[in-house]
Amino acid sequence: MQDNYQQKILGIIGGGQLGRMVIQSAINYNIDIHILDPDENAPCRHICHDFSHGKLTDYDTVYAFGKGCDVITIEIENVNTEALEQLAKEGKKVFPQPEIIRLIQDKREQKQFYKENNIPTADFILTDSKADVLANADFLPAVNKLGKEGYDGRGVQVLKSEEDLDKAFEAPGLLEKLIDFDKEIAVIVSRNEHGELVAFPPVECAFHPTANLVEFLFAPAQISDEIGEEAIKVAKDVIIKLDMIGILAVEMFVTKSGEILVNEIAPRPHNSGHHTIEANFTSQFEQHLRAVMGMPLGNTGLRMPAAMVNLLGEDGFTGDAVVEGMDEAMKEKGIFIHLYGKKITKPFRKMGHVTILEENVEALKAKALKVKDSIKIKA
């Protein structure tokens, strides 16, 4: 049998850090990557075979870009799905499928999908306006989420009591019961056209208190085997019910009573899987590539306990990025720095991440804290 993966061009809509890490994997398989991004200096700019500069939400731009590729995928959900649908109709492979991207673009549809498919999730009500939220004050404490265009912590507002109600969104969104969870975990699953379905071991996420971004991640999650198996089962159930090809990150709450509730899903490589580059036998980026290109899926076993720390732009600094304090970290065993090639830093912008490997889980947490305190992105 001839393996002709290398004869196919993979187009990625979006050229940020996720695309960049996919390219780092694709180099090993001689797969030519074309990138579309609105930023001339996108992280993928210099390491892809072909770079197109254009708007991801514009039909003509996305369609023209896709025509030059054999397989098309995304690294961000906010893209023109009509163009992707047309490309799929014309015989291009588009993974994740356009209708799934459209579903995930709207958190309201996402929640309804869970409900219709018996996927456990927090109770919710759809709201069309601020007035609608106010009228449902008895549903608090809750999280008010914008239906569309929330990203990286934007479009999410916790409403603990009526005093918070003035923060409610005016646009269509939803109110979700605030879950007094024990842990937040994530499971990444992937599925290819040949029906293979593989899950990564669950990881545990710790969020930044104000920026609503993953601040630390630990693998494996400190949960019981039963909860771990249940989380994998739920994540597999989601990708099967979506009938999706590609990689899907499923973020879940573990409630204090041990219940699993799906929080959010992302049909692409995800922040909760960055550690897999060094910590697992197959990285999420390679797995994504394998899934969309129709290659066999790889083994997802964890090689060593790992932590991941996002390197966010320091609050108060905007401008040409300067990384401080890397030297100490570089000397340590098992510390892996990834900078994303973004010229400009802004408060809380994702500028890079660090993976820490360490057999001893206590030492792992201490090292992760130390890395977070020593490496700073300023301007």
Added chain:
Amino acid sequence: MQDNYQQKILGIIGGGQLGRMVIQSAINYNIDIHILDPDENAPCRHICHDFSHGKLTDYDTVYAFGKGCDVITIEIENVNTEALEQLAKEGKKVFPQPEIIRLIQDKREQKQFYKENNIPTADFILTDSKADVLANADFLPAVNKLGKEGYDGRGVQVLKSEEDLDKAFEAPGLLEKLIDFDKEIAVIVSRNEHGELVAFPPVECAFHPTANLVEFLFAPAQISDEIGEEAIKVAKDVIIKLDMIGILAVEMFVTKSGEILVNEIAPRPHNSGHHTIEANFTSQFEQHLRAVMGMPLGNTGLRMPAAMVNLLGEDGFTGDAVVEGMDEAMKEKGIFIHLYGKKITKPFRKMGHVTILEENVEALKAKALKVKDSIKIKA
């Protein structure tokens, strides 16, 4: 302290697979890489910041290329060292230093360097011509090596008895006593401007019987601790006596009496270190980058026993490369395929490599053999 590695441009003379794997590491540090290569379709072509097409042995080409960089390194020894010397004089950082590259370009000078510096090596005599070799027939069995331009198995001839004498080289070279060795091992050492000096654990090489190329590599080498420590001591001694900055691969024989003899050295990432990408905490490619850029050197500990198999072009096939039999290997745990992006295959051309990780050393050898038998590069 500000870490300004990212503000420096690294130029690599040569854009083959070694440069390609350096770039894969450099992406993590936002280091811009410029490449010079005579092949328009060199493996680094599409993944570097700037690609110059030109002859590596031409003074003007190398000089002009180097002027646009801050730090200059090599991935092949056959380069114009006069241009590099001029660049160093003008304040560019050139690592390895030009005089070391020149020394290593000539195996005769290399051997004399060992002798003058008490570095253990096989006995030898310099020969200027075929007639010279014939006149020294009593030195057989020996290896006849060309002084210059031997590479990837070319320029080396085993002369077991007088019957082999017609294979002797006509050009200046040397005759080296044929060593009835127990094992061939290699130690990669690296050294930066700050005086840091770090060794990778010794590995064991098994050569292809006719092509004189590494066919299998195993890490760790199956040698005693004493021999391992001695090998590291010898390798460190070589880089110190060369006063070299960068990464140096030291290939050695372990004789049946347990003696260590230096065979060849290479002042760049080397085939005997490819497994380090997945098997060690720091890869040789990242270590090379760290050493030449003046970054702290990384921990070289082995994470897991590893084997490495070169994917050589099948004998009898020349033309557009087609990889066969990848699927089975991709399904297995701990198998990592690296293709080098070379369009054209030729018999025994290095087209890629596979690293195999496995705790059980016996299983490791079996898996390495299986990979070698299943993945084929044809045309």
